[in-house]
Amino acid sequence: xxxxxxxxxxxxxxxxxxxxxxxxxxxxxxxxxxxxxxxxTESLILGIxxxxxxxxxxxxxxxxxxxxxxxLPLAAVGAFGLLYIFGMTFNVxxxxxxxxxVGLVTKNGILLVDYTTVMEGRGQELFxxxxxxxxxxxxxxxxxxxxxxxxxxxxxxxxxxxxxARAPMGWAVVGGxxxxxxxxxxxxxxxxxxxxxxxxxxxxxxxxxxxxxVALLSFIMAGWFFYAAIVYFQGPIVFLLIILALSLAGFSxxxxxxxxxxxxxxxxxxxxxxxxxxxxxxxxxxxxxxPLLAPVSSxxxxxxxxxxxxxxxxxxxxxxxxxxx
Numbered sequence: 275x276x277x278x279x280x281x282x283x284x285x286x287x288x289x290x291x292x293x294x295x296x297x298x299x300x301x302x303x304x305x306x307x308x309x310x311x312x313x314x315t316e317s318l319i320l321g322i323x324x325x326x327x328x329x330x331x332x333x334x335x336x337x338x339x340x341x342x343x344x345x346l347p348l349a350a351v352g353a354f355g356l357l358y359i360f361g362m363t364f365n366v367x368x369x370x371x372x373x374x375x376v377g378l379v380t381k382n383g384i385l386l387v388d389y390t391t392v393m394e395g396r397g398q399e400l401f402x403x404x405x406x407x408x409x410x411x412x413x414x415x416x417x418x419x420x421x422x423x424x425x426x427x428x429x430x431x432x433x434x435x436x437x438x439a440r441a442p443m444g445w446a447v448v449g450g451x452x453x454x455x456x457x458x459x460x461x462x463x464x465x466x467x468x469x470x471x472x473x474x475x476x477x478x479x480x481x482x483x484x485x486x487x488v489a490l491l492s493f494i495m496a497g498w499f500f501y502a503a504i505v506y507f508q509g510p511i512v513f514l515l516i517i518l519a520l521s522l523a524g525f526s527x528x529x530x531x532x533x534x535x536x537x538x539x540x541x542x543x544x545x546x547x548x549x550x551x552x553x554x555x556x557x558x559x560x561x562x563x564x565p566l567l568a569p570v571s572s573x574x575x576x577x578x579x580x581x582x583x584x585x586x587x588x589x590x591x592x593x594x595x596x597x598x599x
Contacts, residue, residue: 307366314369316570320554321376322346323574327581329384336585337469338391342383344465345454349379352453353446362442371446378422378447379454385411386462400470404463412459419455423448488586489529495579496522540587547580549573 322343329339353372357364386407393403429437430444496519503515525539553573 310366311369314366314373318369318373318376319574321373323578325376325380329380330585333387333391337473338387341462341465341469342380342387344461345379345383345458346376348457348461349375349450349454351457352449352451354449355453356445356449357442360445362445365439365442367440367443368446371443372450374443374447375450375454378451379458381418382415382455382458383462385415386458387466390463390466400467404467408459408463415455415459419451422451426451485529489526492522492526492529496520496526540584543580543583543587545580546576547584550575550577550580553577 326339326343329342330336333339350372353375354364357368362368389407389411390403393406394400398406426444426447428434428444429440430448432438432441432444499515499522500519503512503519521539521542525542528539550573553569553576557569557573
């Protein structure tokens, strides 16, 4: 019996047989496994975030990276499907293979989306550009996928000392690359045309609706910071969090009013992104300074909030709506 199944059976037994007021926790190998999976989950999330940010900078768009990231669920279909067919477990090596797929499968979408935008820039219509991109980029996508699959086959077949432990990682990458390659050529063009048509249909009312949605989200974030300051923290950090909550509340109010003064919040979002990056780079230091703070999750939250705010305020359509008032 594998460790994961044994842990599940033991937890079920403890829940059913121990008194309701009893407290227990796993230790030893089970604790190490849970800790490893936690770190790998954080690595996967950070990998997806950084891939999105790099593509957003390269394409100078927040929309195209979202289209490209649609390849990740397609890769998951093949990765988990092949593991199920061969009866292999989801272990640490498999998780590492899934993290590898984040970087490997997105290149198919990059090839298709990049050439589609080039064709549209040359004056072709949307559907003609998508069809031309699929025809021209089919060979490069196929060549890179086949080379990656063949390169992972020795690991998947378990050659070498300890090869059986690494085999699930190889099959996860092989299955993910296969399904992503086949399905990307069908799904990404459809998603691209759908997003492009929605963007063309979207009028100024849609932009104002987006303004109101972001304003509501900012107000909710302000409430969360205020609640965290009152419940979880003590000392000077409470004052800083209350200032941040009031700042976000003011930002949401200005967005509801479509005021030009909302541009003054660009430095604030920049500071939030910088603070989130510092939390991710040096989590140990902040954990010692603020014991109740979860550095990684808080860093991800602040980084996303700062980057999203900067990107949102720099969208041409949003800028035009703000400058009307």
